[in-house]
Amino acid sequence: MRSLLLAVLAAYVVSAIHSVLAFVNKRRALQRVSDWAMATGFVLHTAALVADWFVDGHYPLFYLRETLSFLAWTLVGSYALVRYRYGAHALGSLTLPAVSLLVFLALLIGSPGGTQEPGFSGTWLFPVHTTLLLFAYAAFFVVFVASVMYLLQERELKLKTFSAIFHRLPSLITLNEIATSAAATGLALLTIGIATGMLWSSSRYGLLWHNDPKEIFALLTWLLYLLLIIYRSTAHWRGRSAAWLGVAGFVLVLFTFFGARWMGGYHVFG
């Protein structure tokens, strides 16, 4: 499936470059190229994942390589939704390079040789658990990007000095809406994701909670986004403070995703 993934990478790189150029030059033609390249990449990527599933015989979300590729796929899906719903293509100039990087890393790591077959592919709960969590991470990435853009733009409006990027960003209200709905979606996914993980764990080990670093960080993440949602919905926090929380939340997500790997524990992968 390596060649297919290479094609995916090529499409995403084309899309990312055009998206960044469109952001800098404000050219609609470039944006169209970016959109089409992304759509092509997404279709190929979906095909690659399905093909992986059939060829390798397990849900393509187990090894780090697979996880990175899958994460890239969820990111593209989330960005495409935001792009369609809010027309906020400015987000693409940050998302698409990240996506390209993830696919590149997935290619670089390659297959571990397939010696260690995942032993728990038997139950459907496990893939549901991992898939939901990856979608939650993607949603939180959208929150993060929208929050960063919000903070940049808010700062320029307060200081009344506008840099070149000012005119390329979506409006404050739009960014706020994107962050709010993405955070709500992310939290819902995270909740069900954690719940299915617990169910799966209890059915396999008879234990709901292992107290490993990843679980603790996931819980912290969950609490933080819950706080964010509560604050946003009661409208005590809007704008800056909520945006900062969106950034902080993503740092925690990164830590949950990557950091916990190096701290050991029984969660073996992303």
Added chain:
Amino acid sequence: MSIVLVGVNHKTAPVEVRELLAFSEEACAEGLRALVDGEVVSEGLIVSTCNRVEILTATTSGRIKESRERITNFVSQSRSLPHDLFRDHSYSHIDDQAVRHIFRVASSLDSMVVGEPQVLGQVRQAYSVALEAGTAGRVLNRLIHQAFRVAKRVRTETGIAANAVSISYMAVELGKKIFGSLKGQSVLLVGAGEMAELSARHLINAGVSRVLIANRTEESSERLAKEFGGEAVNFERLADYLPDADIVVCSTGAGEYVVTANMARKALNRRRNRPAFFIDISVPRNLDPAIGDLPNAFVFDIDDLESVISSNIREREREAERAELIVDSEVMQFQQSLRVMEIGPSLGALRQKLQDLARSEMIRQRNRLGHLTPEQESAIEALLLSTVNKISHPLIDRMRRSFDGGDNESIQAWREVFDLED
């Protein structure tokens, strides 16, 4: 065929001169018919706006000086002005300079405010007057249509018209950066000055649905309320209306702060921290600058707006440099298409001449051939014509290429050899 343009604009002539030179629409049509004589000047068009008067003509090559003189005289006479007045303030451009000038005018690169959209409409209007007067022929048709295309390219491919360069429009642009769409937003006008009125008009055009007007003298707020379909509200109860307003435009003559930081803080709390946009176009300022320190409040006073505008103008000027490149390449294209347009008929005529020659030779020698079947007759004709064509084809091809390439020396040589018309 040459293109000659004579004109004045805001850079070469002060408004006192420009207003004397301006042509009304009727004067344009009438003047064009007088100017175009079919001998020196074969086509004409007049663009007359408050910032410029441009006389654009297609004239016979080699009589450029004459035509320039004719245009200058025409303007002076038809406006009944001393001859020197127009000549002293005008510029004249010939061929690719003239083409470049009209492209720049249509794309608003030559405007006082670079990128302003009106001038294209004015050129369009001037063209339709010339069409009606019957003075726009194949050269100007092609030139003006290409000018429209250049203007469109410049508008879509560069950011020349992207950012606001007037205070009243700035309110709309910044409002959009905060609220996204202005549809359904409400605006509160504090004070009913001219600038506030203008801003309100722009905001309403951009979709603001509710207008509240608070003014010390009730008559003016009532008048504005009627005009905008808004509501006049009690100036003393300003604080009560503040939370309803997404955008506040302040322009009273008051000597103190009309909206204090405290009032704004309460309003923002009542708005549940929805952002609010305050514009202060009054001097001395009517909005406490401390409002700007409150979260979700964005305050712009007149100096802030001016400085954003000047940075926007700089941005437009940077984009204008990119636009000039587009104009350059379009000028080259036009020159080429003009050459093809000019030479097309002459080359056709040349081929026709050679073919006629072949046919007349055939008629001269026909008797000597005796009786021929119709098939034989047409075979002989085909033989003659194809020989002529085969021999002349590389020749005509070469000629066309030297015309396309603008190789003046060879063009002159071809003209002399084949006795081609200009």
